[in-house]
Amino acid sequence: MAQQGLEEGDYEDIENWRDSDRYSEREKVAIEYAERYAIDHLSLDDEFWPRFRSHWDDREIVDLTVCIASFLALGRMIQVLGPEHACRLEI
Numbered sequence: 387m388a389q390q391g392l393e394e395g396d397y398e399d400i401e402n403w404r405d406s407d408r409y410s411e412r413e414k415v416a417i418e419y420a421e422r423y424a425i426d427h428l429s430l431d432d433e434f435w436p437r438f439r440s441h442w443d444d445r446e447i448v449d450l451t452v453c454i455a456s457f458l459a460l461g462r463m464i465q466v467l468g469p470e471h472a473c474r475l476e477i
Contacts, residue, residue, distance in 0.1 A: 412441040420454050 399406045403417045415438050422429050442450065 415441050416450060419450065423451070423454050424458055 396408060399408045400417070403409055403414060409417065418434075419430070419438055422434070438447070
């Protein structure tokens with residue numbers, strides 16, 4: 387975690403990301419994107435995209451989107467199958 391520049395407080399303050407001084411504007415717009423993508427992707431409107439693109443380039447947006455989509459898919463799979471099936475590894 388520390389190697390990535392993250393501290394425990396970064397995780398503890400995530401619910402208050404809008405008002406937190408812990409996150410940069412770039413991080414805040416990424417958190418907003420992840421939240422809106424996960425909860426209501428149709429809310430990613432014409433007002434949002436210029437703000438997002440002022441901090442993230444197209445390649446970064448694709449990378450971030452793939453990460454968000456992958457974690458959402460993994461979470462859904464674990465919910466549907468349950469951890470006893472989703473996390474089984476047979477070697």
